Amino acid sequence: MISDHGCELVDLEYVKEKSQDYLRLYVDKQPGGIDIETIADLSELVGEKLDSLVPDPLPDPYILELSSPGLERPIKKDADWEKAKDQYIHVGLYQKLEGEKVFEGFLRDIDEENLQLEIKIKTRRKLITIPRKQVANARFAIEF
Structure with a gap:
């Protein structure tokens, strides 16, 4: 889904901060990087896809965040x-x-x-x- 929009999933994390769970997806687009409009579009698409999954893969309520990996992006692949x-x-x-x-x-x-x-x-x-x-x-x- 993310690659269908010319983007790459750079990293993913599911963390608890204080009493709130977060699902964070770091996405990028080459060349030139990703812009805020693309992040907003992808956030909506990913959120809809996650909401449609039955059973829910994440048992507790969480906040979905999509963002650029920034200048200090992880090196994984x-x-x-x-x-x-x-x-x-x-x-x-x-x-x-x-x-x-x-x-x-x-x-x-x-x-x-x-x-x-x-x-x-x-x-x-x-x-x-x-x-x-x-x-x-x-x-x-x-x-x-």
């Missing part, structure tokens, strides 16, 4: 990793590597097993290898 090559990214790990669980740097290479990240340590740059199975989350980041 292989196509996302390809787009991220030579870009500045944030990587969170399940376990520490070289004493750290979070790295930011330029993605220099990626294959099925590892990614190569060029990080800055004080005034020098260092290339580190991170096993992909250790990556808990990754997203595009803004370099400071």
Whole structure:
């Protein structure tokens, strides 16, 4: 349904915040990104589709939110990793590597097993290898 409108589902989350459940869909459109009108149209379509499902896949009342993933969009699919090559990214790990669980740097290479990240340590740059199975989350980041 989302792809029928030339858009891509980037991420989805179902979370509880305070006492309210939220179903969040992050959608994008290439080239140029998604606009507010497209988000509004998709929100209506997705809401209607979810309301028509019997039985309801989500047992508790929730708020549906559709939005752009923003500049710091998550990196999840292989196509996302390809787009991220030579870009500045944030990587969170399940376990520490070289004493750290979070790295930011330029993605220099990626294959099925590892990614190569060029990080800055004080005034020098260092290339580190991170096993992909250790990556808990990754997203595009803004370099400071």
